[in-house]
Amino acid sequence: MTSLAGAQSLTKHFNGVVALADFSYTVAEKEILGLLGPNGAGKTTLFNVLTGLLAPDSGDAKFKGTALLCQPVHKIANMGIARTFQNLRLIRRITVLENVLLCFKNQPGENLLNVFFRPGLCRRHEAVIREKATELLLTAGLADKANDLADNLSYGQQKLLSLLCCLAADAELLLLDEPVAGIAPEMAERILAIIADLPNQGKSAIVIEHDIDALKGIAHRMIFMDAGRKICEGVPDEVLNDPRVIEAYLD
Amino acid sequence: MDYLAHIGVLIAVYSILAVSLNMVAGYTGFLSLTHAGFYGIGAYVGALMSLHLHTPLLITLAVAVSLSGILGVLLALPALRLRDDHFVITTFAFQIILVSFLTNWTSITGGPMGLAGVPHASLFGWNLSTQTDYLIVTAAVAAFAWGISSRIEKSPLGRVLKSIREDDRLAASAGKNVALFKILIFAVSACVASTAGVLYVHYITFVDPSNFTVMESIFIVSIVILGGAGSLWGPVLGAVVLVTLPELLRFVGIPSAAAANIRQILYGLALVACMLWRPQGLIGEYAFGRAEKQK
Ligand SMILES: Nc1ncnc2c1ncn2[C@@H]1O[C@H](COP(=O)(O)OP(=O)(O)OP(=O)(O)O)[C@@H](O)[C@H]1O
Ligand SMILES: [Mg+2]
Numbered sequence: 136m137t138s139l140a141g142a143q144s145l146t147k148h149f150n151g152v153v154a155l156a157d158f159s160y161t162v163a164e165k166e167i168l169g170l171l172g173p174n175g176a177g178k179t180t181l182f183n184v185l186t187g188l189l190a191p192d193s194g195d196a197k198f199k200g201t202a203l204l205c206q207p208v209h210k211i212a213n214m215g216i217a218r219t220f221q222n223l224r225l226i227r228r229i230t231v232l233e234n235v236l237l238c239f240k241n242q243p244g245e246n247l248l249n250v251f252f253r254p255g256l257c258r259r260h261e262a263v264i265r266e267k268a269t270e271l272l273l274t275a276g277l278a279d280k281a282n283d284l285a286d287n288l289s290y291g292q293q294k295l296l297s298l299l300c301c302l303a304a305d306a307e308l309l310l311l312d313e314p315v316a317g318i319a320p321e322m323a324e325r326i327l328a329i330i331a332d333l334p335n336q337g338k339s340a341i342v343i344e345h346d347i348d349a350l351k352g353i354a355h356r357m358i359f360m361d362a363g364r365k366i367c368e369g370v371p372d373e374v375l376n377d378p379r380v381i382e383a384y385l386d
Numbered sequence: 387m388d389y390l391a392h393i394g395v396l397i398a399v400y401s402i403l404a405v406s407l408n409m410v411a412g413y414t415g416f417l418s419l420t421h422a423g424f425y426g427i428g429a430y431v432g433a434l435m436s437l438h439l440h441t442p443l444l445i446t447l448a449v450a451v452s453l454s455g456i457l458g459v460l461l462a463l464p465a466l467r468l469r470d471d472h473f474v475i476t477t478f479a480f481q482i483i484l485v486s487f488l489t490n491w492t493s494i495t496g497g498p499m500g501l502a503g504v505p506h507a508s509l510f511g512w513n514l515s516t517q518t519d520y521l522i523v524t525a526a527v528a529a530f531a532w533g534i535s536s537r538i539e540k541s542p543l544g545r546v547l548k549s550i551r552e553d554d555r556l557a558a559s560a561g562k563n564v565a566l567f568k569i570l571i572f573a574v575s576a577c578v579a580s581t582a583g584v585l586y587v588h589y590i591t592f593v594d595p596s597n598f599t600v601m602e603s604i605f606i607v608s609i610v611i612l613g614g615a616g617s618l619w620g621p622v623l624g625a626v627v628l629v630t631l632p633e634l635l636r637f638v639g640i641p642s643a644a645a646a647n648i649r650q651i652l653y654g655l656a657l658v659a660c661m662l663w664r665p666q667g668l669i670g671e672y673a674f675g676r677a678e679k680q681k
Contacts, residue, residue: 186559212561224556226549228672237545238560244542245562247570251537261542304560 139164139339140185140203140216140308145194147180147363154180155191156363162308162341165334169354169371170343173383177363178343179221182310186218187211198308213240217306219297221313221343227286231277231296234285235268236261238303264303271299276325291322298326309333309340315349327353347375347384359383391517395589397629398524399582402531404609404621406578409535411607412616412670413544414571415551416470419603420461420477423484424454424576426598428583430488433501433593443507443514443523443588450580458576462569481600488595500594507588520589527585528622531578536618538574547571551616608653612660614670623668628653 141161147154154177162168170178183189185196187208196203198214206214217238226234242264243249244257272278275295280288288296294314301309314330315323323346331353333340344350350357350371357374359366367377374380407421431450435441441449465476488495495501507514507523514520538544546567549557554564587593605628613624632649640648666672 188555188559207563208555208558209561209563212559218559220556220559224553224559226552226556228552229545229548233545236542237549237557240561242542245546247538247543247574250541250543251534257541300560 137164138162139166140196140198142185142196143194145181145184145191145196147177147184147189147191153177153363155184155194158194158360158363158365160358160365160368162339164307164339165337166339166355167330167334167353168339168341169350169357170341170360171345171347171350171357171374171380172360175362176360178360179312180363182218182312182341182343185211185310186216212304212306215305215307216310217301217304217308218310219294219301219312219314221316223290223293223297225285225293225297225300228284230282231285231288232265232268232272232281234296235271235299235303236264238300239264239267240304268303271302275299275329291318294318295322295326295329298329302329307338309338311340311342313343313345315344315346323349351375388517391521393630393633394521395517395524397625398521398528399586400606400609400625400629401528401622402524402582402585403579403606404613404625405528405531405535406575406582407606407610408615408617408621409538409547409571409575409578411610412614412620413539413547413551414568416568417474417607418477418572418575419474419600419607420481420484421575421579421606422598422600422602423481424458424579425583425586425602425606426484426488426595427454427457428580428585429587429593429598430495430501430583431580432584432587433504434494436505436507436588437501437503440505443509443584446507447581447584450584451577454576454580455573458573459569461576462572466565466568466572478600481603485595485599488598496594498594498596500592502592504587504591504593506591507585514588520585524585524589527581531581532618532622534574534578538571539618543567548616605653608657610667612656612667614667616672617667617670620667620670627668628656631656 138161143159145155145158158181172178180189184191185203187206191204198216201214203211226237243260249257272281277292277295280292285293285296298314311330315326327349330340330342342350342354354371356369357371358368359374359380361383366379367374403421403425407418411417428450431453432446435446435449461480465473468476489498509523514523546557546562549562550564550567558564609624609628610621612628614620631652635645635648660667
C-alpha cells in the first residue's frame with residue numbers, strides 16, 4: 136500500500152491545554168482510517184492543522200510528498216484535500232445545487248476576465264459541472280431538493296450535502312468530522328454507504344466518529360487517541376479490544 | 387422637464403455608486419466607507435483632465451477608471467489581511483485622508499474652493515449641454531454598470547463572492563483564494579464608482595471636496611441597505627427613493643434652510659425604519675452581512 140498522506144510528531148497547545156502531543160499518522164491510498172477518542176482528545180484539532188486552519192507548535196505533515204504546513208487553506212484544498220466540519224458548515228443562503236457547484240475545481244467562470252470576454256467557455260463548463268452535480272444529488276437522493284436553499288434542509292440532509300461537496304471537489308483525501316453523529320439511522324446508512332464506496336473511486340478518508348458500530352463497518356484501520364496522543368492503532372478488531380479503548384468507551 | 391431630467395441624472399449617478407458598492411457590500415458582504423472617495427477621484431480626474439487637457443469623455447473615463455482600480459487594489463491589499471470590521475476602519479481612514487488631500491493640495495485641486503468652469507463633456511464630437519443630454523449618457527453608463535454587476539452576480543464568480551459573504555472559512559476550505567477575490571471585487575467596484583464622478587463633474591461643471599466626504603459614503607451605504615443589499619435592483623430602487631424623497635420636501639413647502647437638516651433626519655429615519663422592519667431592504671431577500679448561524 137502506498138502512503139497518500141501522513142504527519143510526524145504534531146504538537147499543538149492552547150494556553151496550556153494539550154490538543155495534539157507528538158501525534159503521527161499515515162493514511163494509504165484507498166484506505167479509510169477511523170479516528171476514535173473521547174471529547175477533547177484533539178481529533179478536530181488534527182483536521183484543522185491538516186487543512187491549514189491552525190498552525191501546529193511543531194511537527195510536520197505531508198500530502199503526496201508535498202509539505203502541508205505553512206500553506207494557505209485554499210492551496211491545501213486545491214492539492215486534493217476536502218473536509219467536512221463537526222459544527223456543519225454550508226453556504227446557507229444559496230441553493231443545494233449551488234453549494235455542490237461551488238466545490239468544483241478550476242472553474243473558468245470564477246475568473247473575472249473569462250466572465251466578460253469568454254462567456255461561451257464559462258457557459259460550457261458550467262453546463263458540464265451542472266450535469267455532474269445533478270448526478271451526485273440524484274444518486275444521493277437529494278435531487279428533489281436541488282433548488283431549495285441549503286438552510287431549508289434537515290440536519291441529516293445537510294450532513295449528506297456537505298459530503299457531496301467533498302465529492303464534487305474530487306479530492307483524493309476526505310477528512311470527515313463526525314459525518315453521522317446526531318442523525319436518523321436511515322440517513323446515516325446512506326452516508327456510510329457513500330463513505331464505504333470512496334476506495335472504489337480511488338479516494339481515501341479519515342473519519343472521526345463516536346459511533347463505534349458505524350465506524351467499524353467502514354474503517355480499514357483505526358487510531359485511538361486521547362489528550363492529543365495516539366494511544367493505539369491497528370485493524371478495527373484489534374483497536375476495539377484494546378483495554379484502554381474499552382475503558383474509555385464503556386463508562 | 388429640465389427639473390425632472392436633473393432628478394434623473396442624480397438618480398443615475400447614485401445608481402452607479404450604489405450598484406458599485408453592492409458588489410462589495412451586497413454580494414461579498416464586507417462594508418466600505420470609501421466609495422465617495424472613488425466618486426471624488428473620478429470627479430477630480432474629470433475636472434483636471436478636461437480643464438487642462440480638454441480630453442473627450444471616453445479618455446477621461448478610462449483614466450479615472452484605471453486610477454481608481456489601482457488605488458482600489460492598493461487599499462485592499464493590506465486591508466484584506468484584516469478582519470472585516472478592521473477593514474471598514476481602513477476604508478474610513480482612506481476616505482478621510484483623501485478629503486484632506488483634496489482640501490489641502492490647493493495648487494492642483496483648488497483646495498476648499500474647488501475647481502470651477504469645468505467644460506461640458508464631449509462624446510464622439512457630441513457636446514453634451516442640456517439636462518436631457520446628461521440624462522441619456524448617465525443613464526446609459528448606469529445601465530452598463532448594472533449590466534456588469536448582473537453578469538458577475540449570475541456567474542460562478544458571483545457564487546464564490548456569495549460564499550465568501552456567508553462563510554469565508556468554508557470558502558477557503560473549498561479552495562477559493564478569499565483575499566484575492568476580495569481585492570478583485572473591491573477594485574472592480576472602485577472602477578465603477580469613479581465613472582459616476584466623471585459624469586457628475588461634467589454635468590455640474592464644478593467640483594469641491596464637500597461632495598465627497600464620509601457623509602456621502604454613508605449616504606451610498608444607506609442607499610444600498612435601504613434598497614436591498616445583494617439584490618440586483620435594490621441599489622437602483624434605493625437611489626430612486628433616497629434621491630426623490632428630499633425633493634418631495636420642496637413640494638410640501640419647507641424652507642430650503644430647514645430642508646437640508648430635515649433631509650439628514652429623513653435619511654436617518656429611513657435607515658432606522660429599514661433596520662427595524664425590513665433588514666433585507668425594500669426588495670432584497672436577505673439582511674446585509676452573513677447568515678445567522680443555525681443553532
Ligand atoms: N480554537 C481553540 N482555542 C482553544 N482551545 C481549543 C481550540 N480548539 C480546541 N481547543 C481545545 O483543544 C482540545 C482538543 O479539542 P478538539 O476539538 O480537537 O477535540 P475533539 O477530539 O474534536 O473533541 P470532540 O469529540 O468533542 O469533538 C480541547 O480541550 C479543546 O477545548
Ligand atoms: Mg471534534
